[in-house]
Amino acid sequence: MPIFIDGHNMRGISPTDLEKIVNSPKDNFGITHLEVFYNESEDKLYCVLDAPDEESVWKHHESFGLKCEFITSVKQIKTAKDLKEEKFQILGEFASQLSHDLRNPLSIIKNSVDMMSIKYKDKLNADIFENFAKMDRSVIRMNMLISDVLNYARTQSLILEKYSISEIIQASLEGIKIPDGIKLVIPEHDFSLKCDGTKLQVVFYNLITNAIQSIGENNSGEIHILCMKKDDIIQIDVQNSGPPIPDEVLPKIFEPLFTTKDHGTGLGLPSCKNIIEQHHGIIRVKNNPTTFTILLPKDVEKLSSITV
Ligand SMILES: Nc1ncnc2c1ncn2[C@@H]1O[C@H](COP(=O)(O)OP(=O)(O)OP(=O)(O)O)[C@@H](O)[C@H]1O
Ligand SMILES: [Mg+2]
CATH class of the missing domain: 3.30.70.3090 (ORF SCO4226, nickel-binding ferredoxin-like monomer)
Known part of the structure; x- marks a missing residue:
């Protein structure tokens, strides 16, 4: 009408x-x-x-x-919600093109840093070596931000292979420096699953980074990652000992561009949610202690949704 x-x-x-x-x-x-x-x-x-x-x-x-x-x-009167979604879509398309184009120069920087640290391994003092490591982690951080944008814009489909949870967590930790005061406990039990390992790496990178930021880089605390399996579903919990997420913040944390940090993009958790949902899984959060729970099918091709 x-x-x-x-x-x-x-x-x-x-x-x-x-x-x-x-x-x-x-x-x-x-x-x-x-x-x-x-x-x-x-x-x-x-x-x-x-x-x-x-x-x-x-x-x-x-x-x-x-x-x-x-x-x-x-034809249609646009509501504020329609306009917001349209704006996000345009922003998403622009950002995904830009992000895509940034990947090549970044991989050149990463390869050069890796090559130099191998070539001069015996000639460099510890200080310079740590600077190389910092450059390496910064490039990984930039790559993760790019992944957040691309995953938020949902431009890429899954590339499925068999991975174990622990290898995905280990790969995500390559880009993270765990501060001295923070103890990270990784799962005792390991399970394999069919998934997009590179995308799940982005999920763990974001959850662990958020956990560190919640505790505070100069404070002491603990991050526990727990993994269990029930039938064909794998559950992973990422818990941290930081302060609880305030009641007024909790309902907004998966909203695109929502951040309480000075330098946050607010794309980390929306990107995690998109990735988990692409895997037909579920991500949810609760306080006391702050826990992000992920439920993933062992084989995304066999299970189209998880009911809880
Ligand atoms: N483990 C956590 N403990 C407390 N608050 C959290 C935690 N994880 C996320 N949040 C809250 O959710 C908000 C959104 O998180 P998200 O990862 O999407 O973006 P960000 O961390 O602010 O920015 P970026 O991921 O780009 O650095 C955060 O700003 C913070 O307020
Ligand atoms: Mg974040």
């Missing part, structure tokens, strides 16, 4: 006329919905209505002795 917006001069319209329009039966001429807005600075009346065609709008107005200045039909 088309939606029409029209506007007309208020001159000549008495308050009684206006009341008649607003209170008129809406099914006259097939009009099912009518809202009237008065723009004081223009001294104009605007209506938004649902009608089968323009003709019905003219007739509806004529029946009250009113003449419209114009009638414009619009």
